[in-house]
Amino acid sequence: MAARLRDPATLLPSLVGASSPHSRLREIHAHLLVSGRLASPSHHADFVASLASSSHLSYARLLLPRRPATLLVHNGLLRALARGPCPGLAFAAFRELPLAPDHYSFTFLVRAATSLAAAASSATPVPTDVAVSLLAGSVHAAAFRHGHAADLHVQSGAVSMYAAVGDVGAVRAAFAEIMSPDVVCVTAMLGALSAGGDVDTARELFDRMPQQDHVAWNAMLTGYVRVGRAREALGLFDEMQKAGVSVGEATLVSVLTACAQMGALERGMWVHSYVCSRGMRVSVTLGTALLDMYSKCGVVTMAMEVFESMTERNIYTWTSALSGLAMNGMGEECLELFKRMESTGMEPNGVTFVAVLRGCSVAGLVEEGRACFDSMKDKHKAEPWLEHYGCMVDLYGRAGCLDDAVNFINSMPVEPHEGVWGALLNASRIHNNADLGKHAMYKLTKIESKNDAAHVLLSNIYAESHNWKGVSKVRNMMKSKGVKKVPGCSAIEVDGKVHEFFVGSKSHPRYKDIETMLAGMSHKLRLQGYTANTKEVLFDIEEEEKEGAISLHSEKLALAFGLITLPEGTVIRIVKNLRVCKDCHDYTKMISKVFDREIVMRDRNRFHHFKHGACSCRDYW
DNA sequence: CTAGGGTTAG
Structure with a gap:
């Protein structure tokens, strides 16, 4: 198939490298002219765009005034800039436009504003950036002035743009303006709603769509994932498969994220084998999602195996691996990996430092953590966020250096x-x-x-x-x-199904068996000399007046259920929404010894790997 | 030449 080169960045990738000097570019340019490959305006446009997207702006500028100064060329440039690493440049190019912009031009500007807004909101923990919000508004206003605001592409783009800047009112207004929204518009709106936390309205919209394509399904999927409703995401994925919708990489990434949230290892592994059995290429994103799923399910070895097998790693990959190690209490390994990362020249970002500092913290590496924090400012010229200060206090505090x-x-x-x-x-x-x-x-x-x-x-x-x-x-x-306590909830996956237990709840269909098992457990533990820390539990405000409820913290229910249902020799994996209490921690340690079972428990902050009566957190959490 | 879905922390 004679594929037309649609993405300018893919034109001549081997010829135009990011570090080519001007002389080299002139050489290439001359070569292309002679061989006639720049004969048509569209090829010329592609070349200009290609230069622009590989950061050869100055050279691209030189070519702009060439006749004919077609919009095609300029739009191609706008497109490349908008999608490139510095979307703001698209506005600079727009100001120098020698011709009246058309509706294409505006789709690129909208896109540029959207990327800027997305970058602004992920770079800092600050919710919205006023400047970006103003920019979005002025792009839209300019589209109106030039009479291109009624273009369907501009309109759907505007919806996403306002969602990216977090302006819910503008999103609604932009969507209301669209006379006859198509799948793309509705999907944009769907994404905007779920980004604002309103997945339920998004779902209504989704259900009312005349026909949903795979992108709409994916948008809905990530909507659930984004608000932490992983169970519904997985349910939707089942429906999606039943409906015969094509399952692509984006879908699997969302599914893996949902698995990671729930600690649903079996389903996560199913995705992994799905990928392998179909011979799908494991892209950076998919690989990162896989590795993240494994570390959030407490299987660090598999996470690192995936990491090592990846041929391309970006900042997400490294950061995810680092935080996986930290989360699982492997601070030394985390620090080692960080050194390896630095040696590859990959530049860490703020999130990376959160991961490394946490790694230092769990391993009690005070000096190393301090050095890391200092290097952040000195070596990497990054301003610490409040999170990093929090990590430092945790580092000192956990190590017992309260004065520090x-x-x-x-x-x-x-x-x-x-x-x-x-x-x-x-x-x-x-x-x-x-x-x-x-x-x-x-x-x-x-x-x-x-x-x-x-x-x-x-x-x-x-x-x-x-x-x-x-x-x-x-x-x-x-x-x-009127402080409301979040009720404790523990989840455990059995045969691919995730069972949830709430504190004190007796509603599980197999509660009778669980109760029997709990009694058996207590009996065995008593024989081993374990006594529940009754005084503390009595005043445990999570339980308030129910003194009989000692054994009913949700992790105990899940643990009992795991002992009943999971065959001997298999690891019991529990995910809890809160921090483990001291009593449950002691209890679980003993169970791991008495029942000779490995128990992996993920709590709000980190993992506890229980084995032979000890925990990987060394009782510090 | 145009628009929508994806990965890291808290």
Whole structure:
């Protein structure tokens, strides 16, 4: 097939390298002219665009004034710039346009604004950038002025653009303007709604579509994934397959993300074998999603196997691998991998540093973490985010250097946020420092008065030092302030089906068996000398008045269910939405010994790998 | 020559 070169960047990729000097470009240019490959305006346009997208702007500019100055050439340039690494350049090129722009021109500008907005919102934790929002508005206004705002492509682009800047009202207005929206428009709207957190409305729109194509299905899928409704995402994927919709890479990436969220290892592995059996090429994105799924399911060896097998790795790949190691308590390995990353010349970003600092933290590598934090500013000229300060406080605090943690906070050039105080609060809990804990709590509640996790932490601090008055004070505080506790929930996958257990719940169809198993477990543990930490549990505010509920924390229910259903010798994997409490942690350690089972538990922050009565977190979490 | 779906942290 004589494929037409549609993407300018693919034209002459071997000839125009990013580092070619001008003289070399002139050579190539002359060669192309002589061989007649620039004869037609479209080829000329492709060449210009190709130069622009490989950052040879100045040379591309030289070619622009060539006659005929067609819109084709200029639009091609706009397109390349909009899709390139510096979308803002498209606006510079637009200002120098020697001709009146057409509707094509505007689709590229809209696209450029969308990319800028996406980059702005991912670069910093700040929700929206005013400048980008203004830019979006002016692009749209310009489209109106030139009479091209009614073009379907511009319109659907506008919907995505406003979604990218987070302007819900503008999204609705832009969509309402479209007289007869097609699949693409509706899909854009669908994506916009789910990006704003309103997946249910998105789903209504999806169901009402006359016919959905695979992109619409994928948009819906990621909508669920984005808001953390992984179960529904997987359900939708089943429907998608039943409907015979083609399953491509984007679909599998979303499915893997859903598996990672739920800790659904079996389904994740199913995707892996699906990919292999069909001989699909494992792209960077797919490979990264696979590796991430494995580490979030606690199977670091497989994650690293995928990582090593990849031929191309980008910043996401490295960061995901690093955070996988950190999450699984493999701090030394994390730091080693980071050194390897630096040696390849891959530039770490803010997220990478969060991962590495967490790695240092779980392994107690205080000096290394400090060096890493300093190198961030000095070597990588990156300004630390509040998250990084939080990581540092966690690093010092977890290692027991509480003074250093406090000094670090005092020397911060920016106002500490709740994460920083939360890290200090947790450190106070680990090291039984009630005074410091109270101080951290005081600061924290001034910022975020209804933080439920913080209240639970403070209560645990008091309980640890048998200060029951303190415990009940916290409880009253929660009542009067109306702090709502998120109910504990643990999930376990059996035969590809994920079972969820809520704290104290008896609604599982096999609850009778679970109850019997729990009794058996307690009996066996008692024989081994384990006694439930009743005093603490009695005041465990998660459970409030129910003293009989000691064994009913959700992870215990899931654990019992796992022991019943999973064959001996297989690893029991549990995913919990909150932090594991001390009692459950001790309990699980003992179970791993008494039942001789390996248990992998993912809690809100990290993994616990229980084996032979010990945990990989070395009791620090 | 045009528009929509994908990966990393908290």
